[in-house]
Amino acid sequence: MPTVANSSLTYEILMYLNSFYFGMFAVCELGMGLFKAANLPSPSTSKALMEFALLLFLLATEGGRIYLGRKGNLTERGLPILIGIILTIPSSLATLYLLLWQYYVLRLEVILCSIQLVLLASELVIAIMCLIAFYRPPPPEK
Template sequence: MPTVVNSSLTYEILMYLNSFYFGMFAVCELGMGLFKATNLPSPNSGTTIIEFILLLFLITTEGGRIYLGRKGNLTERGLPIILGILLSIPSVLATLYFLFWQNYVLRLEMILCSIQLVLIVTELIISILCLFAIYRPSPPEE
């Protein structure tokens, strides 16, 4: 009898796609942040520094989330996937900050952040389904 494989191909494809997309997203966000810091008037320089620190925080949490999600899916372990789900919360909040709560939000940022949020939410739904598959009781052998 063949062994049941629980890892989700859909989840792996989404995480793989997001690893490349997020790299592009972070570079674009850094470039737009530099553009805004040099060309647009800012109420104070502290806000600009905080936004760059928040971008570094987002890069760290999203990188960890992608790594843990892929590792948990490929090894069929639930704990890394659960940790990846928990890291989705600060990633979503930081992306929402870049989408809505900055001093200046460029149209390109709105598009890129919206795509990033769709990817994160889709991966979150698929990761929960993957957890159900991992922790599903195995069928009784006859």
């Protein structure tokens, strides 16, 4: 009897698209950070360095989250997806910092961070649904 595949195509598509979007997002944030450091008056260099460190932290957490989510979905294991769900929290907080709490926030940053937050929220919902599908008891055989 063939086994039923539980992996979610929707989750895989979202993670795949987010891997490309986040690459573009990180490059744009780095460019805008360099632009702000060079052209806008900053209260201190430590603030700019802290924002670049936050961007590096976001790169690490988002890269790990995407990798673990895709790996867990394709192997139909719940633990990597669960760790990916947990990594969504610091990733979304770092994105919220870039959106709301930076010293200078450019209009392009508002647009890019908003799209990133929508992707994070939709991936979180689909990941939870995927976990439920993985741990659902199999239907009784006839």
